Amino acid sequence: MVDIVLDRVTKRFGSQTAVDALETTFGSGQVTCLLGPSGCGKTTLMRMIAGLEVPTAGRILIGGRDVAGLPPRQRDVGMVFQYPVMYPTLSVAENIEEPLRHDRSVSGGERAKRVDEMLDVLDMRDLRDALIDELNTGLRQKVAVGRAVARHAEVVLFDEPTTNIEVDAKLTLIRAIKAVTTRLRQTIVYVTHDQTEAMTLADSIALMEQGRIVQQDAPRALYAAPRTRFAGWFLGNPGMNYLGTEVRDGAVHSPMLAAPIPLPGGRNGQVVLGVRPEWITVGAGRAEGEVTDCVIGIGGRRLMTVRLGREVVRIKCSAAEAVAPGGWVRFSVPPDRVVLFDDKGEAIAALTQGVPA
């Protein structure tokens, strides 16, 4: 197994910096998801790892080896793209086997074994002899996954492989990718702007904004303890609530808190209190606001929009707890579910809480 080390990797297109002095490691045998808004540099970074784009500055090391100057073929990197290239007149099994035929180190017996392994883990045994032309886009993409990983490359790169797939087939494909990555423990870099996909697949999420990785953490840690307001907003549906909150006598005062939270450093003034909609407890508390909207979400949960003074708070709750628009609701937040941010939008480290379950 190999890790991927990025050593101040930069890519500029003219005056535009697409990737900005990235310095990090993508763990060996792990799935790292590159997540971020459109244009933040995910694909460019991926293409540099693959050798399809040359960095303007910095080094990329795969398994300790500087890959500068190595063409894509010599990098031992498999790839799955949005639009896979396949042989329409060959069967599923033949398509998976095809790249292995070019590898002299893989014997005929070994090839057959790997094709069987792929059909098995992708749950495609029944489709072994089906032609690619007969498959829908979701199944074709599964075959593309099989082709890319059957080579047993040390590194496999996925560039938004589920983008063109219908919703139902998407879940099946994600499950298949999860099964493959868990079984083979290759080092995976997976580009997506779909946070659910990243939360499902990733051992580690590298959240990108404007060519930089702003936070790299396990999905649960990134979700529970965002280090910036951007991270709190980008993850979650909807993202974190942010409320301007007063600091007085060395403590944070908010009607949402049962008691003030002491703030080290003796600062006074304002901080921003961040809280996720589902972390708010409904039914009791000092905060009371008017419900302006209430909609049904995933699993029958309700998303209420509540006016609290001049602020707007979104709250996720059960159907039984929900209050119709025009009604009033009381609510509170436990102190260990609060993230405080300074005026630059950075979490106040001393108060970043542990990762709640």
Ligand SMILES: Nc1ncnc2c1ncn2[C@@H]1O[C@H](COP(=O)(O)OP(=O)(O)OP(=O)(O)O)[C@@H](O)[C@H]1O
């Ligand atoms: N070949 C190129 N020439 C000029 N600019 C480019 C080129 N490739 C990418 N860029 C620019 O670099 C920035 C990063 O692009 P990139 O495609 O890497 O982002 P992304 O995060 O993958 O976006 P998306 O999610 O939309 O695919 C963008 O501003 C883009 O316009």
